[in-house]
Amino acid sequence: xxxxxxxxxxxxxxxxxxxLGAVLAGFFGKAIGRAGAHRITILGVLVSFVISxxxxxxxxxxxxxxxxxxxxxxxxxxxxxxxxxxxxxxAMMMCVVTFVSLMVHVYTIGYMAEDPxxxxxxxxxxxxxxxxxxxxxxxxFLQLFFGWEAVGLVSYLLIGFWYTKPxxxxxxxxxxxxxxxxxxGFILGVGLIVTYAGSLDYAEVFAKGQALTQITLPGTDWMxxxxxxxxxxxxxxxxxxxxxxxVWLPDSMEGPTxxxxxxxxxxxxxxxxxxxxxMSPLFELSDAALNFVLVIGAITALFMGFLGIIQNDIKRVVxxxxxxxxxxxxxxxxxxxYSVAVFHLxxxxxxxxxxxxxxxxxxxxxxxxxxxxxxxxxxKYMPITWITSLLGSLAxxxxxxxxxxxxxxxxxxxxxxxxxxxxxxxxxxxxxxxFVTAFYSFRMYFLVFHGQERFNAKPFPPExxxxxxxxxxxxxxxxxxxxxGHTHSHAHTPHESPWVVTLPLVLLAIxxxxxxxxxxxPMLFGDFFKDSIIVHGEHHHAIxxxxxxxxxxxxxxxxxxxxxxxxxxxxxxxxxxxxxxRMPAVPAAIGRVLSPLMTLLENKYYxxxxxxxxxxxxxxxxxxxxxxxxDVAVIDGLINGSARxxxxxxxxxxxxxxxxxxxxxxxxxxxxFGLLTWQLWPNLSGLGGR
Numbered sequence: 055x056x057x058x059x060x061x062x063x064x065x066x067x068x069x070x071x072x073x074l075g076a077v078l079a080g081f082f083g084k085a086i087g088r089a090g091a092h093r094i095t096i097l098g099v100l101v102s103f104v105i106s107x108x109x110x111x112x113x114x115x116x117x118x119x120x121x122x123x124x125x126x127x128x129x130x131x132x133x134x135x136x137x138x139x140x141x142x143x144x145a146m147m148m149c150v151v152t153f154v155s156l157m158v159h160v161y162t163i164g165y166m167a168e169d170p171x172x173x174x175x176x177x178x179x180x181x182x183x184x185x186x187x188x189x190x191x192x193x194x195f196l197q198l199f200f201g202w203e204a205v206g207l208v209s210y211l212l213i214g215f216w217y218t219k220p221x222x223x224x225x226x227x228x229x230x231x232x233x234x235x236x237x238x239g240f241i242l243g244v245g246l247i248v249t250y251a252g253s254l255d256y257a258e259v260f261a262k263g264q265a266l267t268q269i270t271l272p273g274t275d276w277m278x279x280x281x282x283x284x285x286x287x288x289x290x291x292x293x294x295x296x297x298x299x300x301v302w303l304p305d306s307m308e309g310p311t312x313x314x315x316x317x318x319x320x321x322x323x324x325x326x327x328x329x330x331x332x333m334s335p336l337f338e339l340s341d342a343a344l345n346f347v348l349v350i351g352a353i354t355a356l357f358m359g360f361l362g363i364i365q366n367d368i369k370r371v372v373x374x375x376x377x378x379x380x381x382x383x384x385x386x387x388x389x390x391x392y393s394v395a396v397f398h399l400x401x402x403x404x405x406x407x408x409x410x411x412x413x414x415x416x417x418x419x420x421x422x423x424x425x426x427x428x429x430x431x432x433x434k435y436m437p438i439t440w441i442t443s444l445l446g447s448l449a450x451x452x453x454x455x456x457x458x459x460x461x462x463x464x465x466x467x468x469x470x471x472x473x474x475x476x477x478x479x480x481x482x483x484x485x486x487x488x489f490v491t492a493f494y495s496f497r498m499y500f501l502v503f504h505g506q507e508r509f510n511a512k513p514f515p516p517e518x519x520x521x522x523x524x525x526x527x528x529x530x531x532x533x534x535x536x537x538x539g540h541t542h543s544h545a546h547t548p549h550e551s552p553w554v555v556t557l558p559l560v561l562l563a564i565x566x567x568x569x570x571x572x573x574x575x576p577m578l579f580g581d582f583f584k585d586s587i588i589v590h591g592e593h594h595h596a597i598x599x600x601x602x603x604x605x606x607x608x609x610x611x612x613x614x615x616x617x618x619x620x621x622x623x624x625x626x627x628x629x630x631x632x633x634x635x636r637m638p639a640v641p642a643a644i645g646r647v648l649s650p651l652m653t654l655l656e657n658k659y660y661x662x663x664x665x666x667x668x669x670x671x672x673x674x675x676x677x678x679x680x681x682x683x684x685d686v687a688v689i690d691g692l693i694n695g696s697a698r699x700x701x702x703x704x705x706x707x708x709x710x711x712x713x714x715x716x717x718x719x720x721x722x723x724x725x726x727f728g729l730l731t732w733q734l735w736p737n738l739s740g741l742g743g744r
Contacts, residue, residue, distance in 0.1 A: 471599040
């Protein structure tokens, strides 16, 4: 039976439907109203999801698509085109992005109900969905770069959505600048590819991979392919928030909670993971690049997890969890287990979106108080939020049979099977990270949903409880405002969120539990990624060793009950239970004993201090040097100076242009006299001598 054919028109509708919704909500928001804005954008994303699901079904039946949709321009032999590459990797990403985006759109109806920027928010999140789809569907580096920069731009708009909040403005600028650092490396990598491969098309570049291994970077003995891959990965470090370019992601919690789920669970931060997986034919050619990826991922997985332990803002706990899990994905990439990294990307998208949206539901129920120390006992007041958050937390810590278990355990096993030098350190880091993840995840869970009810006493009042409520902050970090704009700091009873908030939680909880069980076989050990991801098995054995040990999903989960990661996860849950429900004085005592370590963690390893007091002044000094030396001295002094000289000469020549015929006649006669004198002067000089 012949494989089905994918229609380019149908594929084009996938990114265009959210774009149309974004345009209508953005430019005609006042005309169509709040209900019209959410209906149009949700319809656009729903259409995109349905088509993506149909495309995935065709891909499972063997369909593939790799063609140009629109030729933009040609420069010599270099073609710049818009095109789509649809295979297993793309189809999976399309479904994940559109489904999570659809859930976020529905959730936003309830979460942003009181916000005056309602239509603008829907326009932004639809535009973000379009940008991410263009990125994952691209078949060339030009379109990849367009999507790459577009998600960065829209994330800037979303993080700073409440543009009158100084902290939000600082956070979106920080995210934008840090991503520019990573993007500089990314564009250098793309530039090297264009220079030495002579093409922007994935297939053409990958076909020349072996030839690139014979080239060294001019003036060095470095392999060109290693430098190229490291430059590309620096771009991924920015987008996927890897150490030391991770500093923007926790601060991005200043944006509304729905964008935390969209940007930091399923789309922007996973763009770097997707890109490296797509570039597997190149990364497989450089062990140096893979070791670099392993080290960076291991540092991020472990040390960002430590920061999650001391966070008290419910969204920031989940944010540091995202950083840690992105580190796990990156470690898998470095171990050449690209399919495992993408598998964890998929499972993580569901349970992390669930946890972010669950945190938002808690914030609504708590009347916009985000400090977990002010909560406790919410399980009986918010049963749907409680049970879905529990399921998400169990998936996050890798509980057997849950989605996160299959992907997370596979990462640990893949790193253990890797023979790269950096794999030993990475294995230790990801195993230790299991305990850390379980500890901070259930610390948050126990403090929020169980134990003593602290929301009446409110032992840690929000900083702005006595401040005037900002018009743009009804839905998040500010205290709740009444119709007159005054904030509420009195006691209140938590309540369950409306159905538009809880329905997405239920729909995300289902895949968070079951999707790993049903997809691990085909995605890791089947042929789902057979033509998407390339692994040189003779050099990198991790996936082959996992395949040899895998029997079925049930046996894997049962075997894990006696494994070290399960024991560590269980220990993390038990310790957090004892510390925060049974012996709450113990964590405080430990904090006092380890006060230097606590200070280090509270200051986030002083990375922000270093950036603000060392990097920023150095950058300002460099910029001032370019301004004084380049702009003032060279451009203003030499270039503009020569322009002024020409202007002066022109002004002098204008004096001769009087408009009088007798003046021009006189000038002609004088000129003729001077010319004749110059020509005849030698002869006249000779006559004088004679």
